[in-house]
Amino acid sequence: MNPTILVTGGAGYIGAHACVTLIAAGFTPLVLDNLCNSSAESLRRVGRITGVEPRLIVADIRDAQALDALFAAQPVAAVMHFAGLKAVGESTRDPLRYHDNNVAGSIGLLQAMQRAAVRTLIFSSSATVYGEPGFEQFREDMRCDPVNPYGRGKWMIEQMLGDLAASEAGWRIAALRYFNPVGAHASGLIGEDPRGAPDNLMPAITQVAVGRLPKLRVFGGDWPTPDGSGVRDYIHVMDLAEGHVAALRHLLAHDPTLLTLNLGSGHGISVLQMLRAFEQVLGRALPCEIVARRPGDIAAYWADPTLAANVLGWRTQRDLHAMCRDAWRWQQANPRGYASA
Numbered sequence: 001m002n003p004t005i006l007v008t009g010g011a012g013y014i015g016a017h018a019c020v021t022l023i024a025a026g027f028t029p030l031v032l033d034n035l036c037n038s039s040a041e042s043l044r045r046v047g048r049i050t051g052v053e054p055r056l057i058v059a060d061i062r063d064a065q066a067l068d069a070l071f072a073a074q075p076v077a078a079v080m081h082f083a084g085l086k087a088v089g090e091s092t093r094d095p096l097r098y099h100d101n102n103v104a105g106s107i108g109l110l111q112a113m114q115r116a117a118v119r120t121l122i123f124s125s126s127a128t129v130y131g132e133p134g135f136e137q138f139r140e141d142m143r144c145d146p147v148n149p150y151g152r153g154k155w156m157i158e159q160m161l162g163d164l165a166a167s168e169a170g171w172r173i174a175a176l177r178y179f180n181p182v183g184a185h186a187s188g189l190i191g192e193d194p195r196g197a198p199d200n201l202m203p204a205i206t207q208v209a210v211g212r213l214p215k216l217r218v219f220g221g222d223w224p225t226p227d228g229s230g231v232r233d234y235i236h237v238m239d240l241a242e243g244h245v246a247a248l249r250h251l252l253a254h255d256p257t258l259l260t261l262n263l264g265s266g267h268g269i270s271v272l273q274m275l276r277a278f279e280q281v282l283g284r285a286l287p288c289e290i291v292a293r294r295p296g297d298i299a300a301y302w303a304d305p306t307l308a309a310n311v312l313g314w315r316t317q318r319d320l321h322a323m324c325r326d327a328w329r330w331q332q333a334n335p336r337g338y339a340s341a
């Protein structure tokens, strides 16, 4: 019997890709998602890719009864906890909604895990927990001082995980700090499908390419970086998903532990470099305009991925070209995302 892994938020962008890698690695994903930012179509597509459509329970992580029923109905070997709201700007406008969904939601999930004696967890954290440490390369032992409610929520949850692991024996926890996930499964069947205007660079680029947006707005051309645009560490979503399977295998095979790991490539790519790489894949230039910096953005950062390499034996495999090629394949085949189906 393949061990069952509860995947909260599994219908979303990263969660659906994680389901593909879990199935390929011999696990059975069981998805719990309230579909507030996703559609069940993503899981039907996972079924087309893998031959196994993950079971979906449409419920909220704040619904204790639904969680208790789920844990009572089958043995669960571990939880991958992706469910959360993720728009930084929105979190500054509506912090209570973010803390209720992300922080209180995580507390509810952890309490249900405790009641069910399921103590293996992989948590979606974020590079936003670091804030502005004054260094460009972020390492796990740096002081965290997030600068917005979204990042503060992730940091609160990480601290709570530390308290929990210290208070009760048996917890196996990995808090994975993602850098900037982009790209899509190479089939083009699943990918990033933001509702409303995209908040991130890659969906903005692909939506310009497909004609949904008139031009790309580049926020700031006067950053202290080689070409003046912001620099980030982009990671192919399939590399990220494989990092989760590596973390899961590690947790299941080792003594109880609390790991905090960066998942990034270790390389900084500028917005304009990303745009040029995408244009090469596309075979034409895209309209773009440099506009004012966005409040809260910083010039440049990227991951130090050494710890994840040493602990998990995992590192990124897919390059910038693959990120652009796969993102474009997805958007071209699904110009309106899953609603194109």
Ligand SMILES: NC(=O)c1ccc[n+]([C@@H]2O[C@H](COP(=O)([O-])OP(=O)(O)OC[C@H]3O[C@@H](n4cnc5c(N)ncnc54)[C@H](O)[C@@H]3O)[C@@H](O)[C@H]2O)c1
Pocket: 008, 009, 010, 011, 012, 013, 014, 015, 032, 033, 034, 035, 036, 037, 038, 039, 059, 060, 061, 062, 081, 082, 083, 084, 085, 086, 101, 105, 124, 125, 126, 127, 178, 179, 180, 181, 200
């Ligand atoms: N995409 C990124 O750039 C990025 C970077 C760092 C961290 N993360 C984190 O990774 C996780 C997954 O991100 P994603 O990009 O796949 O986002 P996503 O919005 O595509 O997926 C999140 C999923 O969680 C579900 N969800 C949200 N709140 C829920 C709740 N209360 N109960 C049940 N389901 C709920 C949504 O419907 C969605 O399917 C999030 O926790 C996010 O904060 C994302």
